[in-house]
Amino acid sequence: MSLRVFIDGQAGTTGLELASRLESHARIDLLAIEENLRKDASRRRELFAEADVVVLCLPDEAAREAVELAPDARFLDASTAHRTSAGWVYGLPELEPGQRRAIRSADRVANPGCYPTGFVLSVRPLIDDGLLSPDVPLRVNAVSGFSGGGKSMIAKYAQSDSAAWRHRAYGLDLNHKHVPEMRRYANISHAPLFTPAVGHYRSGMLVQVGLFATELERGGAPVDVHRTLAERYAGEPFVHVHPYNPDDCSDDGFLSPTARNGTNHLDLLVFGNDDHVLIATRYDNLGKGAAAAAVQNLNLMLGLPETAGLCPGGANA
Numbered sequence: 001m002s003l004r005v006f007i008d009g010q011a012g013t014t015g016l017e018l019a020s021r022l023e024s025h026a027r028i029d030l031l032a033i034e035e036n037l038r039k040d041a042s043r044r045r046e047l048f049a050e051a052d053v054v055v056l057c058l059p060d061e062a063a064r065e066a067v068e069l070a071p072d073a074r075f076l077d078a079s080t081a082h083r084t085s086a087g088w089v090y091g092l093p094e095l096e097p098g099q100r101r102a103i104r105s106a107d108r109v110a111n112p113g114c115y116p117t118g119f120v121l122s123v124r125p126l127i128d129d130g131l132l133s134p135d136v137p138l139r140v141n142a143v144s145g146f147s148g149g150g151k152s153m154i155a156k157y158a159q160s161d162s163a164a165w166r167h168r169a170y171g172l173d174l175n176h177k178h179v180p181e182m183r184r185y186a187n188i189s190h191a192p193l194f195t196p197a198v199g200h201y202r203s204g205m206l207v208q209v210g211l212f213a214t215e216l217e218r219g220g221a222p223v224d225v226h227r228t229l230a231e232r233y234a235g236e237p238f239v240h241v242h243p244y245n246p247d248d249c250s251d252d253g254f255l256s257p258t259a260r261n262g263t264n265h266l267d268l269l270v271f272g273n274d275d276h277v278l279i280a281t282r283y284d285n286l287g288k289g290a291a292a293a294a295v296q297n298l299n300l301m302l303g304l305p306e307t308a309g310l311c312p313g314g315a316n317a
Contacts, residue, residue, distance in 0.1 A: 003302045006031040006051035008044060008058060008066055013150045014078050015057035017291035025309035028298070041069060048073040053301050055294060056081075067108075074107045076297055078290065083110040083181045090185055091297040093306065094121060094239050096128070103300045111297060114289030115142050115196060116181045118207030118281030121239060121268065123186040125232035131220050132211070138192040139210055140182070143167065143257060145203040148285045157200060169197045204258035205285045211277045222272025225279065229268055237307050238288065238296070241268045249282075260284050264292035264310045 005028050009015045022030045031051055037043040048054050048070035056063045060081040067075060067082075082088040089106040093099055103109055112120070119140050126132035146157040157165065171194065179191050186192075213222060226244040233239040242249055249255065249269055259282055260267060266283040283289055292310060299308050 002029040003027060003052045003304075004029050004031055004050060005053050005055060005298060006033070006047045007055045008048075009056060009062070011038070012057050013147055013154065014286070014290045014294075015055075017286050018055060018057065018078075018294050021291055021295050021309060022298075025295070027304055027308060028302070045069050053298060055298070074301065076109045076111060076294060076301065078111040078294055080113060080177050080181070081110075082108065083113065083116075084184050085110070091293065092117065092120060092185065093296060093300065094233065094236055095124065095185060100300055100306070103297055104303065106301070109297055109301060111290070111294050112185075113178045113181055114144060114148055114205060114285040115140075115176075115178045115194070115207060116185065117289055117293070118142070118205070118266070118283065119182050119192070119209065120185045121233075121266065122207070122209045122229075122279040122281055123188065125228050126225060127187045129228045129232075131217055131224060131228055132215065133217055134187055134189045136188075136211075136215050137190050138186075138188060139195075140192050140207060141195050141197075141210070142205065142207040143197045143199050144205040144285045144289075145201045145257070146198050147203045148205070148289070149198065153198070154202075157198075161200075166200045167197055169195060171196050199257065201258065203284050203286045204256070204261045205283060205289060206255060206257040207281045209279045211279070213272075213275050213277060216277075222270065222277035225272065225277050226270040229270065229279070233268065237311065238264050239266050239268060241270075245271055255280065255282070257282060258284075260287065262287065264288050264296055 007015050010019050022028050053074045056077040060079050063079040063081040088108045088110045089102045091109040091111045127134050146153050176194050183191050230241040233241050261284045264287050266288045269280045271278040299306050
């Protein structure tokens with residue numbers, strides 16, 4: 001029997017990407033709303049009632065209003081609105097033991113933000129293991145393709161091929177909306193210093209966390225960071241910890257952000273020397289950073305195999 005999903009906000013970037021993925025999902029039927037009724041509260045409420053899960057691909061305030069329309073519906077929210085809200089389960093299955101079980105049984109799940117996904121997966125195991133104190137102030141540098149900014153940013157970048165637009169830092173007020181999510185789910189004491197940038201390409205991202213070896217607890221070394229992450233994510237279908245100081249993940253020493261595009265897979269890379277360690281994650285901002293992660297969460301919420309519709313032939317690599 002097919003399960004029914006309705007995307008409220010299907011016309012947006014994440015909504016379109018998610019709809020494209022669900023159209024080929026063997027176990028999910030995608031409910032559609034008439035174009036002229038996309039903002040009609042009564043019709044939306046009807047579809048909310050028909051759906052086994054409603055996915056919200058809306059601006060934050062609209063997502064909050066949508067939940068009020070049908071409080072008894074099951075929601076997966078792709079916006080920022082509910083990621084740190086009480087009563088919502090954080091939709092990062094790899095976060096900690098038991099997180100998958102929590103997602104499966106939840107009526108309200110918040111899909112993670114693109115940048116926090118890489119940051120939290122890099123840092124949380126080190127905190128849990130005691131290798132890194134939650135009191136250490138952290139720095140995170142990241143770059144994403146311009147699709148992360150939605151339709152308006154996509155249109156702007158399509159109109160400009162200037163060299164000045166190749167790599168543009170932003171969030172210079174140091175108050176990016178993803179920071180509270182990063183702090184909460186990494187389980188750290190202080191907001192990280194987050195410096196994001198947009199590159200002149202459509203999708204793909206790198207998130208990098210740099211540490212001094214002296215910041216590690218118990219006399220730890222960079223190789224211990226790699227060991228902790230490798231042990232934590234052993235057997236995960238979508239998180240891939242590469243060998244320490246990998247030399248097969250770059251092109252002549254350059255790390256491309258696009259190698260995992262079109263997938264739900266995330267590469268986790270650890271580089272180190274006697275003094276420093278760099279943890280880098282690479283994934284698709286529209287994939288593991290948004291729509292593919294939503295499919296992963298939908299599978300869990302609907303009682304389906306977690307990899308359904310995400311790994312051709314059920315492959316996990």
